[in-house]
Amino acid sequence: MNKNTLKTYRQKYEQELLESIIPFWTKYSPDYQYGGYFNCLDQDGTIYDTTKHIWLQGRQVWVFSKFYREIEANPQWLEIARLGADFLRNYAIRDDGRVYFSVTSQGKPIYLQRKIFSECFYIMALAEFSRASEQPHLLEEAKRELAKVWEWAYDWTKVGRPNYSGQISAQSLAVPMILLNLISEVAGEETQAYQREISECIERLQLHVHSDTKTVYELVTPQGDLIGSSEGRLLNPGHAIEAGWFLQHWAQHFQDQALSETATNMIRWSFERGWDSEYGGIYYFLDAEGYSPTPLEWFMKLWWVHCEALYGHLLNFSLTGEKSDWDAFVQVDTYTFQRFRDPQFGEWFGYLNRNGEVTHRFKGGPYKGCFHVPRSLWLCWRLLETLENAQNTTSK
Amino acid sequence: MNKNTLKTYRQKYEQELLESIIPFWTKYSPDYQYGGYFNCLDQDGTIYDTTKHIWLQGRQVWVFSKFYREIEANPQWLEIARLGADFLRNYAIRDDGRVYFSVTSQGKPIYLQRKIFSECFYIMALAEFSRASEQPHLLEEAKRELAKVWEWAYDWTKVGRPNYSGQISAQSLAVPMILLNLISEVAGEETQAYQREISECIERLQLHVHSDTKTVYELVTPQGDLIGSSEGRLLNPGHAIEAGWFLQHWAQHFQDQALSETATNMIRWSFERGWDSEYGGIYYFLDAEGYSPTPLEWFMKLWWVHCEALYGHLLNFSLTGEKSDWDAFVQVDTYTFQRFRDPQFGEWFGYLNRNGEVTHRFKGGPYKGCFHVPRSLWLCWRLLETLENAQNTTSK
Numbered sequence A, B: 001m002n003k004n005t006l007k008t009y010r011q012k013y014e015q016e017l018l019e020s021i022i023p024f025w026t027k028y029s030p031d032y033q034y035g036g037y038f039n040c041l042d043q044d045g046t047i048y049d050t051t052k053h054i055w056l057q058g059r060q061v062w063v064f065s066k067f068y069r070e071i072e073a074n075p076q077w078l079e080i081a082r083l084g085a086d087f088l089r090n091y092a093i094r095d096d097g098r099v100y101f102s103v104t105s106q107g108k109p110i111y112l113q114r115k116i117f118s119e120c121f122y123i124m125a126l127a128e129f130s131r132a133s134e135q136p137h138l139l140e141e142a143k144r145e146l147a148k149v150w151e152w153a154y155d156w157t158k159v160g161r162p163n164y165s166g167q168i169s170a171q172s173l174a175v176p177m178i179l180l181n182l183i184s185e186v187a188g189e190e191t192q193a194y195q196r197e198i199s200e201c202i203e204r205l206q207l208h209v210h211s212d213t214k215t216v217y218e219l220v221t222p223q224g225d226l227i228g229s230s231e232g233r234l235l236n237p238g239h240a241i242e243a244g245w246f247l248q249h250w251a252q253h254f255q256d257q258a259l260s261e262t263a264t265n266m267i268r269w270s271f272e273r274g275w276d277s278e279y280g281g282i283y284y285f286l287d288a289e290g291y292s293p294t295p296l297e298w299f300m301k302l303w304w305v306h307c308e309a310l311y312g313h314l315l316n317f318s319l320t321g322e323k324s325d326w327d328a329f330v331q332v333d334t335y336t337f338q339r340f341r342d343p344q345f346g347e348w349f350g351y352l353n354r355n356g357e358v359t360h361r362f363k364g365g366p367y368k369g370c371f372h373v374p375r376s377l378w379l380c381w382r383l384l385e386t387l388e389n390a391q392n393t394t395s396k
Helices: A003-028 A054-070 A075-092 A117-132 A136-152 A174-187 A191-206 A237-254 A257-274 A303-320 A323-339 A372-395 B003-028 B054-070 B075-092 B117-132 B136-152 B174-187 B191-206 B237-254 B257-274 B303-320 B323-339 B372-395
Strands: A047-049 A109-111 B047-049 B109-111
Touching: A003 A054, A003 A075, A003 A323, A003 A372, A054 A075, A054 A117, A054 A372, A075 A117, A117 A136, A117 A174, A136 A174, A174 A191, A174 A237, A191 A237, A237 A257, A237 A303, A257 A303, A257 A323, A303 A323, A303 A372, B003 B054, B003 B075, B003 B323, B003 B372, B054 B075, B054 B117, B054 B372, B075 B117, B117 B136, B117 B174, B136 B174, B174 B191, B174 B237, B191 B237, B237 B257, B237 B303, B257 B303, B257 B323, B303 B323, B303 B372
Parallel strands: none
Antiparallel strands: none
C-alpha cells in the first residue's frame, strides 16, 4: 500500500478519535454529581434520559482507562474512568456477583437481565481501570468476577433463566466470543493461568464457523450442529466479524496459522454475505437460507457493525497483504464516514435505515455509548501506524 | 356518505376477508398431526419455523370461533378452532394457570414470559370457542383464568418479574386495555357480574389520555402522571387507536357521551400525530417531546397499526358522521390496501420500511398471525353494512 495513502487514513482515524469522539463523551457524559456517566445523549449532547445502562458504563470505563495508558496519560481521562469505576463498584454489582443492567442516575437498581453480559463489561472495566489507576486489588476483583461468570456462562439457569423441556440445547456465539475477549483483558500478558479456558473458548467459537457453506452461525448446538429454526438460521455479520478479529488476536498470540486462516475467513465471508449490494452498508441480521429474518430491524445498518468491519478488514490486510482485504476496508470506510459521522456535533449516529438515512438522532442510547467507535478508531489508527512504519522501513 | 361508495367498500372488505385472508390460514396453518397451528408462514404459506407461539394460537382460535358464529356455521371453521383450543388446553397452560409464550410443534414448552398476555389470549380463545362449540364448561374455565389474570395484572412480581428499588411505579396502557377487551369477550351480554372490574379498567385507561396536550401515553404513573424518561414519553399510536375503539364499545354499551368523546379523540389525536406526512402510513412509535424513540423499529409501518386505524376511523365516522373521520378512514384504507396486501398469495405483509417498502416477506411470524387483519376486515365489513342499511332506510 502506498505510504501516503496509509498516512492519510492514519491521520483521519487519529483526528476523528481525538477531535470528535473523545471530546463529545468528555464534555457531555460525566455525572460529577452522582458519579458514572449519562449515556442517553441526543445529537448535541443533551441528556434525554438519566438512566445509567451498565453495559455502557463499563465500556466507557474501559475506553478512558485504555486510552490513558495507550494514548496519553491525561489526568482528566483517568478521572473520568474513576468516576465510572467507582459508580460500578458502588451500585452496579450485588453481593452475589450479579450485575444490574440499568440503574437510576443515583445508582438505584432498575433492571437485572437473566444474562451474563453486564457482568462481562463490569470485568472489562475493572481490569483495565486497575492498570490505569495502578490498583492491583481491582484486577483481583475482576478475576474473581470472571471466575463466577465462567461458572454461569453455559448454564443460564444459574442466572435465573429457567429451562423448559422444549428448548433446544444451544450455544450462542456471543458467549465464547466475549469470554475470549475478557480473558485477554484480565490476563494481559499473563495468559498461562488461563490456558484451559482459552482453549475451550477457541474450540467452542469454531463450532459456529461452517466452512462448507462459508457461514458463521450465531446459534448452534453444543456439538456445532445446525438448528433448523429462524433462530438457528440467524446470521449476525457484525458479530461474526468481531468474533473474527478476537480470534485473530489469539491466533497471532499462539502463532497458529490454521486458526489465523479461520479468523480471516470469518471476516471475509461475513462481509461478502452481509454487504447490501443495492444500498451499501452491512445488514444487521440475515437468514442463512434466505427467509426473512424475524427481528424487525434486520435490514438496518448499525454503527457498531461497521466499526467491527473497519478493524476486521484492516487486520486481514495487515496479515495477508491482499488487495481485496484493503478494498473491503476502503469500501466500509467510505460508507461509514459518509453515513454515520456527524461533523456538526461530533460522535457518530448509531442507526440507519436500509438506504443509509439516519433513523435515530441520538449519539447515546440504551445500547450505544462510548465504546465501539473509539475502540475501532484507536485499533485502526494503531494498525495503520504499524503499516506506515513498516513501509518506512521497507523504503529505507 | 353515498350509498354506492359504502357498498363498494363493504364488498371490498368482505371479499378480502373471505377470498384472501381466511383461505390462506385455512390452507396453510392447521397442524392436523399434532394440533394447533403453524404460525410462521412465508409469503406463499411455506412453514419456515415450526414453533407455535401461544399469542397467535389463542387469537386464531378466537377468529375461527367468532366467524363460525357470526359469519357462517362452516364446520371446517369449527374444526380449525377446535384444533387450536385442544392444543392450548393440552399444552399451553400450566397447573398454576400460567400460560407459555411458545411451545414446540408437539407442545413442549419453550418459553414463559414474565407478563400476562399469553394468558389473555388463552382466555379470549376459550371464551369464544366455548360459545362456538356450545361447551359452557369452557367458558367457566375462561372465567377462572380471568380471575387469576385479574389478580396478577397490576403486580407482575406475581408472574415472576422482580421489583427493584429504582423502578418507577408505572402502569402500561396495554393492561387496562386488554382487560377491558377480555371482559367483553368473557361476559358477552352478561356484563353485570363485572361492573366493578369494568369501571376500574375504564378509569385506569383514561389515566393515559392527556387532553391538555391531546396525547395518549403508553406508560404513566398509577395516578396518571407523566414519567420523564424515554419510556414515559413513548407513544404507540396504533395501540392508542385500538384502546380507543375498545373504549368506544363500552361507551356505547353504557350510553356514556363523555366517554364516547374521549374514545373518539384517542383515535383522532393518535392518527394526527402518528401519520407520516412525508411517506404516508402510521409510525410504530413516537416520542412525545420529539426525541428519537429508542426502539430501533420506531419508524416502521406495521400491519396491525393500520388494521386498528381502519376500524377506529370507521367507528368514529359511524358515530359522528363527520367528513374528516371518513376521510381519515379512506386515507388509511388507500395506504393499507396498496402497501400491505399481497394479491399474489393472499394475506397481508406485516412490516414496511418507513417509505412503504415490504421489509419482511412472511405472512406469519412470532408476533403476526391470523388475527388483526381478519378482525379488522370483519368489523369494518359489518359496520359498513350497518351504514349501508341505514342509508337504505333513509332513502326509502
